């Protein structure tokens with residue numbers, strides 16, 4: 001019965017048929033189904049997922065231990081999972097839900113036992129869903145540079161770097177290559193080079209893909225909202241804000257590590273000093289210098305420009321209510 005099922009699967013696929021014993025190949029060629037029934041055969045396999053279920057439930061450890069049987073099972077399951085991904089995508093099933101199907105999970109665990117190339121399988125299944133970097137190009141046409149449709153405008157020290165790293169994993173999202181932060185709208189010199197210069201920094205994408213950039217400084221420079229609006233008044237804006245006290249601490253450690261304000265602060269920072277009291281004094285002096293000079297503190301003490309940004313100027317462009325990554329962490 002197992003051989004019969006496998007033979008049927010193989011019969012629907014010319015590439016697989018060559019793996020069959022010669023006698024069986026002849027048998028199948030002799031009874032080769034017409035194009036339409038071939039299609040029917042495949043649909044039978046894909047549509048009625050219980051068939052996959054039945055197939056995987058029949059795979060025994062004993063079979064897996066026989067190299068020739070194991071190979072047949074490996075090739076069949078590999079092919080079946082990719083075809084299933086194509087069919088389920090067309091039907092509108094989400095990729096994560098496909099992976100949750102018990103028959104798929106079982107098939108993958110069998111493939112694991114067989115040391116199948118699961119990275120390759122994942123790539124092919126994702127490709128069937130259009131979930132691979134660059135694979136929308138085939139569907140939507142040529143790659144070209146496009147101005148960003150999404151800009152993360154800050155705020156500094158609220159997890160914008162992590163956010164950008166998360167986005168980078170998405171197959172359809174692209175940031176300017178070689179730039180973590182672009183600083184086009186906030187730096188006068190760069191802004192003076194014109195929008196063509198900004199455009200030249202962008203990645204090549206196809207129409208179905210999205211270009212984004214993040215520059216936390218944008219949030220606090222008064223000219224930036226108008227400049228972005230002039231470029232494109234439908235660009236989506238992402239603003240991440242967080243607890244100002246956490247933000248100040250994060251910025252403070254950043255400043256200490258980076259050695260900013262060194263000329264101001266070295267007089268307070270005698271690192272060889274072992275006297276606890278004077279070290280503490282030195283730290284307080286350093287902290288005072290930080291509080292006077294830090295832009296981050298000034299931003300929080302000032303007229304909270306980011307509120308104007310999001311509440312007035314670009315209200316309709318904010319992608320979602322602002323969320324506070326740090327508060328999420330705290331909760």
Ligand SMILES: Nc1ncnc2c1ncn2[C@@H]1O[C@H](COP(=O)(O)OS(=O)(=O)O)[C@@H](OP(=O)(O)O)[C@H]1O
Nearest residue numbers: 155156157158159160161162216250253325326329
């Ligand atoms: N997922 C997540 N949730 C909450 N917080 C996070 C997350 N990822 C990074 N971080 C913290 O964010 C701080 C760095 O923020 P930025 O990347 O925006 O810094 S920067 O402005 O680009 O320099 C920095 O804070 P501190 O560690 O307190 O300095 C990161 O630890």
